[in-house]
Amino acid sequence: NAGVTQTPKFHILKIGQSMTLQCTQDMNHNYMYWYRQDPGMGLKLIYYSVGAGITDKGEVPNGYNVSRSTTEDFPLRLELAAPSQTSVYFCASTTGDHEQYFGPGTRLTVT
Amino acid sequence: QKEVEQDPGPLSVPEGAIVSLNCTYSNSAFQYFMWYRQYSRKGPELLMYTYSSGNKEDGRFTAQVDKSSKYISLFIRDSQPSDSATYLCAMSVRGGIIQGAQKLVFGQGTRLTINP
Numbered sequence: 038n039a040g041v042t043q044t045p046k047f048h049i050l051k052i053g054q055s056m057t058l059q060c061t062q063d064m065n066h067n068y069m070y071w072y073r074q075d076p077g078m079g080l081k082l083i084y085y086s087v088g089a090g091i092t093d094k095g096e097v098p099n100g101y102n103v104s105r106s107t108t109e110d111f112p113l114r115l116e117l118a119a120p121s122q123t124s125v126y127f128c129a130s131t132t133g134d135h136e137q138y139f140g141p142g143t144r145l146t147v148t
Numbered sequence: 149q150k151e152v153e154q155d156p157g158p159l160s161v162p163e164g165a166i167v168s169l170n171c172t173y174s175n176s177a178f179q180y181f182m183w184y185r186q187y188s189r190k191g192p193e194l195l196m197y198t199y200s201s202g203n204k205e206d207g208r209f210t211a212q213v214d215k216s217s218k219y220i221s222l223f224i225r226d227s228q229p230s231d232s233a234t235y236l237c238a239m240s241v242r243g244g245i246i247q248g249a250q251k252l253v254f255g256q257g258t259r260l261t262i263n264p
Contacts, residue, residue: 079238079256079257080236087249093249096253127192133250137194137250
């Protein structure tokens with residue numbers, strides 16, 4: 038199993054542009070999550086989902102959108118990127134218990 | 149007041165030392181208490197978790213929870229250079245519109261360096 042994979046690994050985005058961060062898991066997990074981690078800080082939950090079609094906001098959802106059309110994929114959309122969205126983004130998945138499996142992260146810079 | 153407080157360090161100790169990492173929290177609804185380890189430029193990985201007050205041991209690692217004081221700790225015995233990483237405490241709470249989903253609230257993370 039590849040586990041949780043994220044693409045791209047790095048990206049530089051101009052202010053006002055949009056992009057989609059990709060996340061895929063091959064563990065047949067129902068629950069998937071998106072977090073952001075700012076330098077020297079813990080992770081903050083952006084959005085999460087259970088199964089296809091069901092999503093909910095986390096602690097910091099503003100400026101982001103998600104959709105989940107399959108069990109495997111949970112893309113994160115950034116619209117009208119702002120410098121405040123410069124961060125490392127982590128995707129995670131779980132069967133629903135306490136252990137979340139994290140991807141390697143996407144380092145995003147908005148300039 | 150943040151829901152979860154963790155001293156960011158950095159913490160630097162010699163190899164073989166006992167390391168103590170701590171977090172405090174304010175939300176009584178937290179159910180699971182976890183420690184994640186994060187190596188540089190990697191995603192976090194679960195190290196230990198516990199549900200109730202008391203101690204849980206796994207090899208050189210001991211997780212301690214005191215719900216009455218809202219305080220959790222991670223002890224590392226006989227620390228090794230390979231233990232050098234950022235340690236994040238995390239606590240889970242159920243809620244929101246998605247039934248059964250555990251939402252994690254993380255501490256700031258403590259950067260630990262074990263010197264050979």
